Amino acid sequence: MSKEFVFRGRAWVVGDDIDTDMIYHGSYLPLTDPKEMAKHALEYLPGMEDFTEKVQPGDILVAGKNFGCGSSREHAVITLQYNDVAAVIAESFSRIFYRNAVNLGYPILEVPGITAEVETGDELEIDANTGHILNVTKGIEVHGISLSGLEKEIMTAGGLFGYLKAEFQAEE
Amino acid sequence: MSGKTIIEKILSEHSGEDARAGDRVWADLDLAVVRDFGGPNVVLEYEKQLGDKPVWDPQKIAMTFDYQAPAKVVLVANNQRACRQFAVKHGVPHVFDVNAGVGQHVLLEHGMVLPGSLIIGTDSHMNLLGAVGSFSTGMGTTDVAAGWATGRLWFRVPETIKITFKGEYDHPASAKDLTLFLLSKIDTSKTIYKSLEFYGQPVDSLSLAGRLTLASMVTEMEGKIGFITPNQSILDWIGGRAGRNVEAVLPDQDASYWDEWEFDVSGLEPLIACPDRPDNVKPVREVAGTSVDEVFIGSCTNGRFEDLKVAAEVLQGMGGKVAPHVRLVVTPATTEVAMEAVEAGLYETFIKAGAMVTNQGCSLCTIGHHGVLAEGDVLVSTGNRNFRGKLGKGSQAYLAGPAVAAATAVKGEISLPE
Amino acid sequence: MGQTFAQKILARKAGLEEVEPGQIVTVQPDKLLTHDNTAAIAKIFREIGVERVARPEINVIVLDHVVPAATEGHATNHQQIRRFVEEQGITNFYDVGEGICHQVLPEKGHALPGYLIVGSDSHTPTHGAFGAFAAGIGRTEAASVMATGEIWLMVPHSFRVVVKGGLPKGVYSKDIVLHIIGDLGADGADYRSVEFAGPVVEEMSIASRMVLCNMAAEMGAKAGVVEPDEKTRSWLTGRTSADFQEVLADPDAAYERVIEYDVTELAPQVAQPHTVDNVVPITEVAGTRIDQAFIGTCTNGRLEDFRVAARILRGRRIAPNTRLLILPASREVLLDALAEGIIADLVTAGAVVLNPGCGPCLGAHQGVMAPGEVTLSTANRNFKGRMGCKEAEIYLASPAAVAASALTGEIADPREFL
Numbered sequence A: 001m002s003k004e005f006v007f008r009g010r011a012w013v014v015g016d017d018i019d020t021d022m023i024y025h026g027s028y029l030p031l032t033d034p035k036e037m038a039k040h041a042l043e044y045l046p047g048m049e050d051f052t053e054k055v056q057p058g059d060i061l062v063a064g065k066n067f068g069c070g071s072s073r074e075h076a077v078i079t080l081q082y083n084d085v086a087a088v089i090a091e092s093f094s095r096i097f098y099r100n101a102v103n104l105g106y107p108i109l110e111v112p113g114i115t116a117e118v119e120t121g122d123e124l125e126i127d128a129n130t131g132h133i134l135n136v137t138k139g140i141e142v143h144g145i146s147l148s149g150l151e152k153e154i155m156t157a158g159g160l161f162g163y164l165k166a167e168f169q170a171e172e
Numbered sequence B: 001m002s003g004k005t006i007i008e009k010i011l012s013e014h015s016g017e018d019a020r021a022g023d024r025v026w027a028d029l030d031l032a033v034v035r036d037f038g039g040p041n042v043v044l045e046y047e048k049q050l051g052d053k054p055v056w057d058p059q060k061i062a063m064t065f066d067y068q069a070p071a072k073v074v075l076v077a078n079n080q081r082a083c084r085q086f087a088v089k090h091g092v093p094h095v096f097d098v099n100a101g102v103g104q105h106v107l108l109e110h111g112m113v114l115p116g117s118l119i120i121g122t123d124s125h126m127n128l129l130g131a132v133g134s135f136s137t138g139m140g141t142t143d144v145a146a147g148w149a150t151g152r153l154w155f156r157v158p159e160t161i162k163i164t165f166k167g168e169y170d171h172p173a174s175a176k177d178l179t180l181f182l183l184s185k186i187d188t189s190k191t192i193y194k195s196l197e198f199y200g201q202p203v204d205s206l207s208l209a210g211r212l213t214l215a216s217m218v219t220e221m222e223g224k225i226g227f228i229t230p231n232q233s234i235l236d237w238i239g240g241r242a243g244r245n246v247e248a249v250l251p252d253q254d255a256s257y258w259d260e261w262e263f264d265v266s267g268l269e270p271l272i273a274c275p276d277r278p279d280n281v282k283p284v285r286e287v288a289g290t291s292v293d294e295v296f297i298g299s300c301t302n303g304r305f306e307d308l309k310v311a312a313e314v315l316q317g318m319g320g321k322v323a324p325h326v327r328l329v330v331t332p333a334t335t336e337v338a339m340e341a342v343e344a345g346l347y348e349t350f351i352k353a354g355a356m357v358t359n360q361g362c363s364l365c366t367i368g369h370h371g372v373l374a375e376g377d378v379l380v381s382t383g384n385r386n387f388r389g390k391l392g393k394g395s396q397a398y399l400a401g402p403a404v405a406a407a408t409a410v411k412g413e414i415s416l417p418e
Numbered sequence C: 001m002g003q004t005f006a007q008k009i010l011a012r013k014a015g016l017e018e019v020e021p022g023q024i025v026t027v028q029p030d031k032l033l034t035h036d037n038t039a040a041i042a043k044i045f046r047e048i049g050v051e052r053v054a055r056p057e058i059n060v061i062v063l064d065h066v067v068p069a070a071t072e073g074h075a076t077n078h079q080q081i082r083r084f085v086e087e088q089g090i091t092n093f094y095d096v097g098e099g100i101c102h103q104v105l106p107e108k109g110h111a112l113p114g115y116l117i118v119g120s121d122s123h124t125p126t127h128g129a130f131g132a133f134a135a136g137i138g139r140t141e142a143a144s145v146m147a148t149g150e151i152w153l154m155v156p157h158s159f160r161v162v163v164k165g166g167l168p169k170g171v172y173s174k175d176i177v178l179h180i181i182g183d184l185g186a187d188g189a190d191y192r193s194v195e196f197a198g199p200v201v202e203e204m205s206i207a208s209r210m211v212l213c214n215m216a217a218e219m220g221a222k223a224g225v226v227e228p229d230e231k232t233r234s235w236l237t238g239r240t241s242a243d244f245q246e247v248l249a250d251p252d253a254a255y256e257r258v259i260e261y262d263v264t265e266l267a268p269q270v271a272q273p274h275t276v277d278n279v280v281p282i283t284e285v286a287g288t289r290i291d292q293a294f295i296g297t298c299t300n301g302r303l304e305d306f307r308v309a310a311r312i313l314r315g316r317r318i319a320p321n322t323r324l325l326i327l328p329a330s331r332e333v334l335l336d337a338l339a340e341g342i343i344a345d346l347v348t349a350g351a352v353v354l355n356p357g358c359g360p361c362l363g364a365h366q367g368v369m370a371p372g373e374v375t376l377s378t379a380n381r382n383f384k385g386r387m388g389c390k391e392a393e394i395y396l397a398s399p400a401a402v403a404a405s406a407l408t409g410e411i412a413d414p415r416e417f418l
Helices: A034-040 A075-081 A095-103 A149-156 A160-171 B006-015 B039-050 B074-090 B103-109 B126-132 B141-150 B175-185 B208-216 B232-242 B305-317 B335-343 B346-352 B402-411 C005-014 C038-048 C072-088 C101-107 C124-130 C139-148 C173-184 C199-203 C206-219 C230-236 C303-313 C331-339 C342-348 C399-408
Strands: A006-013 A060-063 A087-090 A108-110 A123-127 A132-135 A140-143 B024-028 B031-035 B061-064 B094-096 B118-121 B135-138 B152-156 B160-166 B195-199 B225-228 B259-264 B271-273 B281-283 B294-297 B327-330 B378-381 B396-399 C024-027 C031-034 C059-062 C116-119 C133-136 C151-154 C158-164 C193-197 C223-226 C257-262 C269-271 C279-281 C292-296 C323-327 C374-377 C393-396
Touching: A034 A075, A060 A123, A075 A095, A095 A108, A095 A149, A095 B141, A149 A160, A149 B024, A149 B152, A160 B141, B006 B024, B006 B118, B006 B135, B006 B160, B006 B195, B006 B225, B031 B039, B031 B103, B031 B141, B039 B074, B039 B141, B061 B074, B061 B103, B074 B094, B094 B103, B103 B118, B103 B126, B103 B232, B118 B126, B118 B141, B126 B135, B126 B208, B126 B225, B135 B225, B141 B152, B175 B208, B175 B259, B175 B271, B175 B281, B208 B225, B208 B232, B208 B305, B294 B305, B294 B402, B305 B335, B305 B346, B305 B402, B335 B346, B335 C342, B346 C331, B378 B402, C005 C024, C005 C116, C005 C133, C005 C158, C005 C193, C005 C223, C031 C101, C031 C139, C038 C072, C038 C139, C059 C072, C059 C101, C101 C116, C101 C124, C101 C206, C101 C331, C116 C124, C116 C139, C124 C133, C124 C206, C124 C223, C124 C230, C133 C223, C139 C151, C158 C199, C173 C206, C173 C257, C173 C269, C173 C279, C193 C199, C193 C206, C206 C223, C206 C230, C206 C303, C292 C303, C292 C399, C303 C331, C303 C342, C303 C399, C323 C342, C331 C342, C374 C399
Parallel strands: A006 A060, A060 A087, A087 A108, B031 B061, B031 B118, B061 B094, B118 B135, B160 B195, B160 B259, B195 B225, B294 B327, B294 B378, B378 B396, C031 C059, C031 C116, C116 C133, C158 C193, C158 C257, C193 C223, C292 C323, C292 C374, C374 C393
Antiparallel strands: A006 A123, A123 A132, A132 A140, B024 B152, B271 B281, B271 B396, C024 C151, C269 C279, C269 C393
């Protein structure tokens, strides 16, 4: 990976088991334009209905367990991506969300215990290459599980198509 | 080295490698499916990335329009059309349009799902096809578009948990209750991303409809796939549809399991998943009397003829009339199920009772089609998800089997079937 | 000098000996029909400052426009209406799934000869088929009827439309009325009472008479009527225990216009986009490709309509690139169609059978098209965007024509299929 996977931003903390309908509600599934999709991020998550108005580019979403459970909709990743949420770090990810994020080259990091160390508004520094997280505001360090193996390669290539195209070129 | 689990065998077979839990392999796809939700995104992504490049194999691609059948808004009508046009352009023959029904069920009925096959689709409940031993999985736009291009995708080989049931139970408890029971007992931090293999007399005695129910909620258990080994009767059925002999994929005797669990379902009683999670399971008797506004009988979990039949029988046995303040929506999973239901007089039972029978498809479950709830409404559904607000802001949903749903519709409150 | 039907009925309701066209009378309607717009009307009603509906027994409320609710907005709207109904003690309330208001009203015995019916829907004139004076009114007027139990009306001038000749095979009441509208124009009968008479009309079933009166609205008529006879009395048997007194136009009544049509040479008719009076014989548009075919609505969603459709479609499959939507106008129609095996025939032919309601007709819910698509429909309106997409096209025709066209995927002459 590269310095692209180093972030500094303001944290938004949400709870456990945030399912895909809360991240991106099913009624918006027909949308195909990412900029349109971005308008509905977290709309159905109680307390976060105005997220898209308040979020700043570079902000970081911090979640509890099982983030992104539910549907295989990639919209859930895209809506965060297009709100310029720099990364999502969570205690654990639902695998479908995890896989979609990897395929889209969207930075995620699994960090057990993270929600105990961060509050909304805290400034965080994340190095997704190493898994190292610093809560600048509170002066706490936490370590997450950085990507490795094939997932790391796909993420570094910018997503699955980036990875595949590089493969095609390598073969030629 | 030890033998292989079912998933290890399937991924080995499809990758040409010795695939073991934890490995990453590139595996060949037997079928890559899109729905009218997800499908247009895949078409757009494919064309953006690859332009006019022909798909890897048009025979191995299918489209099923079940999310909003027929279209409710111009956006979806456009999406459906975009998919049809792509199919024509690339010579994809398998387009099951708005008159076909729930995708996975349609594919199964058309003999396109074989034990041991590897199928991907833009729906997280693709994996209900594990009920016949197929490794089918839900994927996002990028995966499916890449799959259409190359015919292969990367997979992390899941570990497998062997789950064995024992014990006997009677109607009104059903496959749905067995499924809810399991959901309530397992720790999803352990089942996450696992392949589950289901064994034991209670599973073996399940019909195809019952197996589809159990397999359809593996996603809610956070599992990747749930396999039920098809018996000879089911193999014959599949073979009949596919036009060839088929065999089940069995794990090796010395397969290595991540864990093995046993569950006793003796005396299983009707259960219900309470708001707001599918694993918030309680006995029906504990929440009986809760007033409801709407009841839904259908979905990829409980939309087969058997499910509708049970519901119709309970409805009739309890007076044959839906409570005045309750809206009962019934949706057959596919055209085949609809026809069976029409011929068996089930439509008449439902309609005379005051229900609405809608056309086959995903119906209520994918919000935004119909049956949307108002704030404060309570729904009992035979579907598989009840996360807060899913079916309407400020509404609540319970999940149950068809018999409980029917009884609830009659009484106007959560009820045990009589 | 004799009085027309409109004069006689309004005179009687106003307690007068006779009235003249142009005269304003204050009358107490026998029925006030409202549907999904009841909540909006109730809102206006409350703004008037009245708390109780004046005559709750005359209110007939049918939820039919978007059923079951397709958005949170619709769900909330329905919820509000149910609350209003309960609060006001309105007993003639028909919840989602019963059917389209203009079918449910007469089925439940609320449309009787000699009745004065007003409704907050432009197709209220449908009920003239039962010998009632039935007129559409606006929401504010409807609110005022709710508040006061009465309404002022201007006595309309009357046309007498006499239909004679030998109606050819494959030509129906829909064709006759389309032809008349094409001849008179969309405002040709503006604010008139149109009396349909003559041997061809007398031969018609009640359902076919409903088609005439329903479409009278599309020539601008305030009311349409067919004189009640033995057929009317027979249809009403068992549906009501209310007393009614038939009102018949005097034989020497003075009409503003008497128009005669001989239908012996009439061909099936089609209204082309985008106005109802843009009518041509079907031969002029035969071969036009259609993406969707729709049989249903308050105009042509009855048993006789589905019978002829089933006759044409039985044992055949619809064209591969055409969607066929079937929408029975009521639960009763659906049950009858099921009993006759019609639903089975239509599903087998590839149709999507929707639950009773207004559905595709008004573009709020089912069957919305993509830009550039074409629907051939049995509805009564084809304005741009009517079915939810401004860049799509709607042609109107009879059920037989729509069924035949669904087979070929192009506008087809039903006479070739009968």
